[in-house]
Amino acid sequence: MRNTLALILAAGFASPALAASGPFVSLGNTDFVVLISFIVFIGVLFYFKVPGMIGGALDNRATGIQSELDEARTLREEAQTLLASYERKQQEVQTQADAIVAAAGEDAKLAAEQAKVELEASIARRLAAAQDQIASAEASAVKEVRDQAITIAIAAANEVIAKQMTATEANKLIDAAIDEVNTKLH
Template structure:
């Protein structure tokens, strides 16, 4: 074995080529591979493998085209929906702005009406208070007059009773008869 190793290392040092195996004296290993590939390709052609491959590829291509067409249709539909919802949002914003403006005008009208009503209520209450004060004044004046009249009547009664006697009454009666 050592002799074989020395021979191989010596051959490698001198650049010697080793012998390539051959069958029938002219078929090299590369020829065997080329022949096997040729036979394999011929069998594949005979069995219709290229047609099967192209058919499968065509089916795949048509399926991909169909999916692309569906995707385009879906995209167009999605764009239409997006535009529709964008329009709806814009309309909703306009409606909201209009509603807000209307609510502001209503609130201003309600405030103005409340101010007018408050002014009217205040004026009415002032008038009622003035009427009550005037009625109380009239009542107080009437009561005062009544008390004054009563006091005057009482005083007159006392004076008449003190100063008038039968003699004074006769004189008054005679004057009254004389004036008739």
């Protein structure tokens, strides 16, 4: 308080009031009246303990700021904890996603191998069916050739037999055939 009063007096003496002409301590000198009014005003402020109230208000404000800082620090720590938790969860999810992708890759490989085996089996079945068709076509062609050859051979034999056979030989063959049928039927 003494320092404040000393500061006020020093400000008052260093003011242009000293530069005023005439006697300083006079109610006609406005500088002196302003100085006296200022000192009275400061005295009233100290009488009503305004500096203490201002100090109290500042202390209350400092306490409020400190509590806000503490709350902000607590919130920051909670946010860091929450962030760490989310980072752990994100890493776990990433690990699970990597495992799913790896499993899907393995499944795709197995499916590709199985499809390859099935394709090879299908090709083998179709090849076997084609070979069966070829064998059947060959057998049919051979049978046709044989049937044709038999037909031609019979026709040729008929001509040869017809040219070489006489009526008596033909009658003998007919009688032999009738006898053979009788023995087989009876």
